[in-house]
Amino acid sequence: MKRRLLPRLVLAAAVALVGAATWFYTGGRHQGPGVVHSTPVPASVALARREPIPGSKQILFGDLHVHTTFSVDAFARALPFLQGEGVHPPADACDFARFCSGLDFFALTDHAEGLTPAHWSESKDSIRQCNAVAGDPSSPDLVAFVGWEWTQVGLTPETHYGHKNVIFRSTAEVSLPSRPISAGGTVGKAMRDNRDPRVYAIPLLDPGGRQAYLDFAESQSELMAVPACPEGLAERDMPVACHETAITPRDLFAKLRDWGFESMVIPHGTTWGLYTPAGTTWEKQLTPDQSDPGLQYLFEIYSGHGNSEEVRSWEAVTPEGTCPEPTSQYEPCCWRAGEIIRQRCKESPDVCERRVLDARSKYLASGYAGHLSVPGATVADWKDCGQCRDCFLPAFNYRPGGSAQSVLALAKQPFGFLASSDNHTARPGTGYKEYARRSMTETAGPRDEVWAARLASPLPSKGPARAIDPKDPGVTPLQAFDFERQASFFLTGGLVAVHSEGKTRDAIWDALNRREVYGTSGPRILLWFDLVSPASVPMGSVVTVTSTPRFAVRALGSRVELPGCPSLGQDGPSAERIERLCRGECHHPGDTRRRITRIEVVRVRPQRSRDEAIAGLVADPWKVLLCPEGEGSCRVEFDDPEFQPSARDAIYYVRAIEEPSLAVNAAGVRCERDVAGSCTRVNPCYGDTRTPAADNCLAATEERAWSSPIYAQVR
Numbered sequence: 001m002k003r004r005l006l007p008r009l010v011l012a013a014a015v016a017l018v019g020a021a022t023w024f025y026t027g028g029r030h031q032g033p034g035v036v037h038s039t040p041v042p043a044s045v046a047l048a049r050r051e052p053i054p055g056s057k058q059i060l061f062g063d064l065h066v067h068t069t070f071s072v073d074a075f076a077r078a079l080p081f082l083q084g085e086g087v088h089p090p091a092d093a094c095d096f097a098r099f100c101s102g103l104d105f106f107a108l109t110d111h112a113e114g115l116t117p118a119h120w121s122e123s124k125d126s127i128r129q130c131n132a133v134a135g136d137p138s139s140p141d142l143v144a145f146v147g148w149e150w151t152q153v154g155l156t157p158e159t160h161y162g163h164k165n166v167i168f169r170s171t172a173e174v175s176l177p178s179r180p181i182s183a184g185g186t187v188g189k190a191m192r193d194n195r196d197p198r199v200y201a202i203p204l205l206d207p208g209g210r211q212a213y214l215d216f217a218e219s220q221s222e223l224m225a226v227p228a229c230p231e232g233l234a235e236r237d238m239p240v241a242c243h244e245t246a247i248t249p250r251d252l253f254a255k256l257r258d259w260g261f262e263s264m265v266i267p268h269g270t271t272w273g274l275y276t277p278a279g280t281t282w283e284k285q286l287t288p289d290q291s292d293p294g295l296q297y298l299f300e301i302y303s304g305h306g307n308s309e310e311v312r313s314w315e316a317v318t319p320e321g322t323c324p325e326p327t328s329q330y331e332p333c334c335w336r337a338g339e340i341i342r343q344r345c346k347e348s349p350d351v352c353e354r355r356v357l358d359a360r361s362k363y364l365a366s367g368y369a370g371h372l373s374v375p376g377a378t379v380a381d382w383k384d385c386g387q388c389r390d391c392f393l394p395a396f397n398y399r400p401g402g403s404a405q406s407v408l409a410l411a412k413q414p415f416g417f418l419a420s421s422d423n424h425t426a427r428p429g430t431g432y433k434e435y436a437r438r439s440m441t442e443t444a445g446p447r448d449e450v451w452a453a454r455l456a457s458p459l460p461s462k463g464p465a466r467a468i469d470p471k472d473p474g475v476t477p478l479q480a481f482d483f484e485r486q487a488s489f490f491l492t493g494g495l496v497a498v499h500s501e502g503k504t505r506d507a508i509w510d511a512l513n514r515r516e517v518y519g520t521s522g523p524r525i526l527l528w529f530d531l532v533s534p535a536s537v538p539m540g541s542v543v544t545v546t547s548t549p550r551f552a553v554r555a556l557g558s559r560v561e562l563p564g565c566p567s568l569g570q571d572g573p574s575a576e577r578i579e580r581l582c583r584g585e586c587h588h589p590g591d592t593r594r595r596i597t598r599i600e601v602v603r604v605r606p607q608r609s610r611d612e613a614i615a616g617l618v619a620d621p622w623k624v625l626l627c628p629e630g631e632g633s634c635r636v637e638f639d640d641p642e643f644q645p646s647a648r649d650a651i652y653y654v655r656a657i658e659e660p661s662l663a664v665n666a667a668g669v670r671c672e673r674d675v676a677g678s679c680t681r682v683n684p685c686y687g688d689t690r691t692p693a694a695d696n697c698l699a700a701t702e703e704r705a706w707s708s709p710i711y712a713q714v715r
Helices: 002-025 043-049 072-077 090-100 117-132 185-192 197-205 207-224 249-259 333-344 349-365 367-372 404-410 449-454 505-513 575-582
Strands: 058-066 105-108 143-151 163-168 263-268 298-303 416-419 495-500 517-520 526-533 542-545 550-556 559-561 589-593 596-604 618-626 634-639 650-658 661-664 679-681 698-701 704-707 710-714
Touching: 058 143, 058 163, 058 263, 058 298, 058 505, 072 207, 090 105, 090 117, 090 575, 105 117, 117 143, 143 505, 163 249, 185 207, 197 207, 249 263, 298 404, 298 517, 333 349, 333 367, 349 367, 404 596, 404 618, 416 704, 495 505, 517 526, 526 650, 526 704, 526 710, 550 596, 550 650, 596 634, 618 634
Parallel strands: 058 105, 105 143, 263 298, 298 416, 416 517, 542 710
Antiparallel strands: 058 495, 143 163, 163 263, 416 495, 495 517, 517 704, 526 550, 550 634, 559 589, 596 618, 596 650, 650 704, 650 710, 661 698
16 A cells, blocks of 8 residues: 555655646746826926027937847846846836936837847837827927847957947838847847756745746747748848848848838947957948948947047057056056956066966956956956046946047048937936936846855956956856946936927937937037038038138036926826836926036047047047136137148037036046056945945036037038
8 A cells, every 4th residue: 555655645746846846937927018108298397398499499308229128138137136126118218208307209229139029019019109199299298219229249359340229210110120130149149048047046046036037037938939030031021020130230231221211320339348349449330341321320429338439549458469558547457457466476576477467468368258367356456447547437448449539530421429328227318317326327236145146157266367268258147247347337328419490200300310419428408519600500510611610619507407306297107107217306407507617629630541540630628618607608619720721621529518516426436546546446336235225326527518520621
């Protein structure tokens, strides 16, 4: 009897175990697009936000770079073990832009590498819903555009092209591609092929967040089930439900031209060294083979990932592939790797020097994972290496070869300048107030030390420098990329501003198309920049100049924000929804304006031959024009008497600089410096619990607006 009973008990236990496991690991739900709130902003709120602009054109503010949790990295960031808030689908982006940040327009740009056919369809439908409740079509409270991000990462300067947003003029189904077009490569593989067996342990380790993890797993399963598109077919001949890839910008432009829909391609993150290989420049992207001025004519100069404006003559690696010496304004991280080893070395000076040189070489060989090449090195050990010390809020591990000034000096085509957020919690226009660092920037990290250990692969805590294979670093993505140190450099987002002849979709698009556009670091600064003699043209123009050019600039500082949110009335979103989206604060402008202290003029003389050094062609600032104290606006004029005698083209743009104010992460790793300016000690702003959630890491900075350039050509 007992012999018969035992197998039955074992079988029953096995069935029960399988049943329990099946229950525990099933039930993942498809992440839908959410529901857009059904009413527009109350007329009184819209009126209070409006800027009284004289003349026929309005200045409208928007954000053309926004991710929802339809992006794989955004969904992962939303999970409980990373202190996530939960999903933020496309409907949240619409409601945030409308009720929290008070934008005039925005675009949805989720990563194409992670968009399934269902999510692409739902994104388009959500944007149409957003526009449907915007009120009078001739003056809607919000205009929403749709697009995606082409997210390319190369492991070498020769193969790296970076990230670009693709945005479409129309939202009609017949005027949009059937599929988003991804970049594939390193990022695409990471987003589409997540097979780490450790993920199955996460729901067991955190049962309270079980549903969120199952939903993420369902999203990954849906993504991996999409087959690759067949090669060699025209766009309209491919299946709708397949994953399409364009390996280079040339391929992307060709596919967009094949569709034939009106669109624009906006490069961004061009100096962000988290993934951009040291030594990368933009020169190869301006060749006829890899550029398309009819599609790519705007350049994102600033985002929540930092400033990409300024060129510098220092470099992270020499053209010969060796580690350059530091300067007073920059210490290469390869050099810092050697100094960390030097401080540890207890051997003879000769032995230590060999180890120092070896550490510099190993760092460079490790590419984006160079921070792992020195075992046991901490954020404090790296100090402020890789950072531009005299740049305004620079992108992390700054790569000057991708800067806007470098692109202008290469002078292959005209670009207009704009800024946006690159936010990953469906929050377009986060720079209206400097608060809630964990929600309004990309700051994220494990929720405690236990989860920090669980999310990491074991690493040696000491020993000599070692080379890490960038193709297979052997660690988790959170470790492979230097997100721990990056957390000190995430900022609230910038804004794009257009001089528009109306508030309609077409008027906004036309302003972008003619490059009559500028960017701000977040505040709603008003800016005009015009050539007034010998011709009269606005920013973004290309003009032949036959005499001494004269320019006019006018700027008004942003309105100081009132605390809290304006009343949205009984028809507005619930208090709970506003709290979840806006985190207690909305765009709520008062009557007082911040002062514009000065106008800085930058002049770039385009390169005539490749042997002209790029940095030597950029005069920054070329002129500094102080603004009168106590006045509500700043008006200045200037000319260039050197233009005609030089007999060479020149490009001019201006920065309007606001009086100092506090901003999130404005001091980076918060260095203490010696008399020579070197960083001696840091106080990082971590993404995990080492920095309290209530600490917004505020520091003083001078917010600003960048005009689009005016391109003056000699006859």
